[in-house]
Amino acid sequence: MPDVVVVTGDLTQRATAPQFDAAWRFLGSLPAGQLLVQPGNHDIPLWAWWERLRRPYGRFQRHFGTDRCPVVDRAWVRVVAADSVAPRRHAGGHLSPREVARVAAALDEAQPGPLRIVALHHPLDGPSAELFGAQAACRRWAAAGARIVLSGHAHRASARWLTGGTHHAGLWAVTGGTAISRRTRGDEPPSVNLIGPLPDGDAWLQRWAFDAAGDAFTLRASTRLPCRGHDRRGGGCLSEAADTTTARQPMPAGGPAA
Ligand SMILES: [Fe+2]
Numbered sequence: 001m002p003d004v005v006v007v008t009g010d011l012t013q014r015a016t017a018p019q020f021d022a023a024w025r026f027l028g029s030l031p032a033g034q035l036l037v038q039p040g041n042h043d044i045p046l047w048a049w050w051e052r053l054r055r056p057y058g059r060f061q062r063h064f065g066t067d068r069c070p071v072v073d074r075a076w077v078r079v080v081a082a083d084s085v086a087p088r089r090h091a092g093g094h095l096s097p098r099e100v101a102r103v104a105a106a107l108d109e110a111q112p113g114p115l116r117i118v119a120l121h122h123p124l125d126g127p128s129a130e131l132f133g134a135q136a137a138c139r140r141w142a143a144a145g146a147r148i149v150l151s152g153h154a155h156r157a158s159a160r161w162l163t164g165g166t167h168h169a170g171l172w173a174v175t176g177g178t179a180i181s182r183r184t185r186g187d188e189p190p191s192v193n194l195i196g197p198l199p200d201g202d203a204w205l206q207r208w209a210f211d212a213a214g215d216a217f218t219l220r221a222s223t224r225l226p227c228r229g230h231d232r233r234g235g236g237c238l239s240e241a242a243d244t245t246t247a248r249q250p251m252p253a254g255g256p257a258a
Contacts, residue, residue, distance in 0.1 A: 002194075003074045005032035008152035008176065009040025009085075009121045013183075015059050024063045026180075034072050037064050038081050040121040040152060041091050056087035071106050076197040078110040080146075082120040084131060093122035093153075095133030100140050107144035115203060115227060116145045117195075123151040125162055125173045138162055141171065147227035148172045148195070148203065155185040157193065157207050159223065172225050174205060192217065201228045 007027060012019035020043075027035060044056040051058065057068060072079040082103045084093035107116050118141055122131040130153075141149065149171055157177035163170045177191035191209035198204055203225040208217040 001031045001033060003033045004072050004077070004079055005030055005035050006079060006117075006119050006150055007035070007037045007179075008119050008150055009038050010042035010152065011037070011039065011060075012043050015043050015045050017059065020059060020063045033074065036070055036072050036079055036081060036119060038083070038119065038121055039064075039068060039085055041085055041089075041093065044085060044087055052087050056085070069102070073110075073114070075114070077115045077117060078107070079117045079119055079150075080106040082118055082137070084120040084122040086132075091130075093120075093131040095120075095131065095137045097133070097136065100133060100137045103137075104140045104144040107141060107146055110145065115147060115197060117148045117150060118146050119150040121151060122153050123173060123175045124149055125160055126154060138171065146171050148174055148225065150193075151175050155183065156188055157191050157209075159205055159225065172227075174225075177207070177209070191220070195225075198224070202226050 005027075011023040011027075027037060039057060039060040043060050045052045045059065060068070069081045069083050071081070080103050082095065083099055084095055086092060086094035103118055107118070110116055122134075124131065124134045124138055126134075147170075151173070152175065154175050155178045157175060159172060159174045161170070162173050174193060174195070176193050177188060178185075179190055179192050181190065189209045189212070191207050194206040194208060196204050205223050205225050206219055207221040209220040210216075211218045
């Protein structure tokens with residue numbers, strides 16, 4: 001059973017009660033030591049603007065509770081959720097200085113040893129118009145020990161090291177693909193990422209994608225994520241699994257890890 005299942009939104013298409021019901025039933029059925037669920041921009045009302053401005057998370061909270069930014073601790077990892085949803089914007093996100101500082105404090109408070117991961121809806125390395133405050137967050141969170149930042153929103157799975165240039169940070173930006181929806185991008189199938197620790201302090205990352213012919217999720221790509229200091233040697237973007245035997249290995253019972 002995975003230690004933590006992280007769901008970075010969107011859970012729904014239009015934040016309706018039936019869609020939240022379906023999401024709640026599905027996520028509740030997953031075997032997981034702990035479940036960390038965040039809303040995305042689709043999980044607040046779009047057309048009911050008065051509700052969007054006054055109680056944007058009301059519908060989400062009726063199913064998933066009032067804590068939109070939980071912190072999850074397991075033996076090898078601390079996952080800190082950040083809220084990037086901006087009710088006054090249509091699809092783009094916003095990380096306020098206050099939110100960046102809150103997450104940094106939660107990272108600073110972690111015990112020495114566990115890998116520190118931040119999870120939010122909007123990717124840090126997307127177009128700058130998509131997420132206000134991304135550069136400041138990169139700098140502050142990397143300084144506070146974050147090594148991996150998980151996100152959704154883009155519908156494309158990727159893993160990139162962010163450093164220098166406009167980011168001045170050293171952390172991995174890992175974006176999940178669309179997990180179970182048909183709303184994918186191009187010919188990329190639905191996929192989930194699995195992350196786990198390595199004995200030397202680095203992490204491993206796998207991408208499991210849906211194989212329609214076999215009606216199962218199979219391993220498609222894997223890589224090491226160097227997480228010690230700011231050294232990224234030996235890592236890189238997800239490489240396609242070269243061994244077809246491995247590449248078609250079905251997902252183990254228990255589903256995704258972190
Ligand atoms: Fe989104």
